[in-house]
Amino acid sequence: MDAPRVSRRALLAGLAGMIGAAAAGCDDIAPAALSDGDSGGSDPSAGGPTGAPSDSPAPPPTPTPTPTRPRFVSDYTIPPVQGGLAPVITRVATSQPVVFLTIDDGAVKHPESLALLTQYDYPATLFLAKSAMGDNPGFFTDFQKTGDRIQDHTLSHDTSMSTKAYAYQLGEIKGMKDYIAATYGVAPTLFRPPGGAYSSTMRKAVADAGLKAIIHWETKANAGKMDYQYGNALRPGDIVLMHFREEFAADLAAFRAAHLAAGLTVVRLEDFIGA
Numbered sequence: 001m002d003a004p005r006v007s008r009r010a011l012l013a014g015l016a017g018m019i020g021a022a023a024a025g026c027d028d029i030a031p032a033a034l035s036d037g038d039s040g041g042s043d044p045s046a047g048g049p050t051g052a053p054s055d056s057p058a059p060p061p062t063p064t065p066t067p068t069r070p071r072f073v074s075d076y077t078i079p080p081v082q083g084g085l086a087p088v089i090t091r092v093a094t095s096q097p098v099v100f101l102t103i104d105d106g107a108v109k110h111p112e113s114l115a116l117l118t119q120y121d122y123p124a125t126l127f128l129a130k131s132a133m134g135d136n137p138g139f140f141t142d143f144q145k146t147g148d149r150i151q152d153h154t155l156s157h158d159t160s161m162s163t164k165a166y167a168y169q170l171g172e173i174k175g176m177k178d179y180i181a182a183t184y185g186v187a188p189t190l191f192r193p194p195g196g197a198y199s200s201t202m203r204k205a206v207a208d209a210g211l212k213a214i215i216h217w218e219t220k221a222n223a224g225k226m227d228y229q230y231g232n233a234l235r236p237g238d239i240v241l242m243h244f245r246e247e248f249a250a251d252l253a254a255f256r257a258a259h260l261a262a263g264l265t266v267v268r269l270e271d272f273i274g275a
Contacts, residue, residue, distance in 0.1 A: 069121060070265050072096045076237075078213055078273045086191070086206035088198065090216040092237035092273060099234055099259050100125065100269040102215065103242045104153060104192065105132040109139045113248050118146065120256060123268035126150050127192040127215070129157040130179055132244075137183050144184055149270050152176045152188040152211060159195030162202045169205040177209055189275045190215050212275050217241040224250035226258045234262040239269065 076094050079087035092100065103113075106128040117124060126143060128150055133140070140150060154161065154172040161169055173191060181187035191211045193202060198214055206214055218229040220241035226234075234240070242251050259266060269275070 069267075072098055072265070072267060072272070074272045074274070076273055078275060081207045081212075084207055085200060085203040086211060086213055088203065088214045088216055089239070089273070091218050091235075091239060092269075094237040094272075097236050097264050098267045098272065099236070099262070099264040100239045100272070101242065101255065101266055102127060102192070102217070102239060102269065103244060105129055105157065106140065106244050107132040107134070108244045108246055108248065109136055110244075110246075110248060113244060114142055114146075116249060116252050117143075117148075120252075120266075122252075122266045123271075124148050125190070125215075125269045127153040127190075128180070129153040129194065130155045130176055131157050141184070144186075147268065149190075149268070150180055150184050150186070150188060151190045151192065151215075152180065152209075153192050154194055155179070157194045159197070162193060162197040162199040166201050166205055169202055170208060173205050173211070174209040177211065189270070192216075213273075215239060215269070221251040221255040221258075223247060225254050234258050234264055236264060238264075 073096075074094070075096060076092050078089070081087070092098075101122055102125045104127045106126070123146075124143070126140060126148055128140065132153075144150060152173060153176065155175045156172060158164075158172065161172055177188055187210075189212045191206045191209075191213070192215050196216060198216075203214065217239045219234065219238050220227050222241075222243075224247055228234075240255055242248070242255065245251070
């Protein structure tokens with residue numbers, strides 16, 4: 001069963017609502033101020049306590065509209081498995097002004113990572129490795145609640161696995177798929193190779209594990225700057241690689257500057273490609 005999605009802005013609005021409710025509760029129990037010598041009686045002709053002006057309810061505050069992320073109609077269809085091999089998607093071929101944020105591994109678990117994604121209302125795809133997640137897989141549950149999908153990045157993050165036997169690769173991929181399904185209640189549909197290397201053997205193992213595609217990249221946010229394999233700016237359909245690292249905030253800031261300069265909107269990869 002899919003976990004219910006809660007928008008990032010709804011989380012912030014809910015927090016603001018709870019703070020407002022707490023303040024209102026304090027007002028309700030505060031004693032009414034009395035003028036010097038006032039016994040607390042009322043003057044019927046004055047319509048209120050003696051010497052005090054009539055109070056009228058304050059008008060409710062006007063709610064601030066929540067900005068809505070633009071909606072895009074996808075013009076991309078994910079390629080099918082052919083010849084028993086899963087497709088490799090390095091960049092999404094689209095004319096829409098969209099970009100996709102993917103975040104790998106899961107080793108560094110700072111609360112600021114979710115807070116920053118929430119602040120900017122960025123959907124993300126998380127490619128997590130069990131070895132990197134360690135003993136705190138629950139950290140990523142709050143990401144899932146906002147709609148972020150948790151995808152397959154293997155059990156052990158073996159960067160040389162593309163050269164190894166089929167049975168080993170299938171065990172790494174299928175084992176992580178089963179672990180994600182058991183831990184988060186939703187099975188992954190996409191796979192990212194550790195280190196990026198893949199082979200025909202890996203593509204077969206991905207397909208046989210029941211996953212739809214291998215997701216690669218041509219640009220990444222790394223060490224507080226953007227690295228491009230082609231050109232010097234983001235392009236529509238780019239898949240951006242980030243990691244859960246100590247420099248998460250600096251990497252996200254670099255990505256934010258790049259996608260705003262390019263006039264691109266961050267959208268969820270799975271929703272756009274139908275995965």
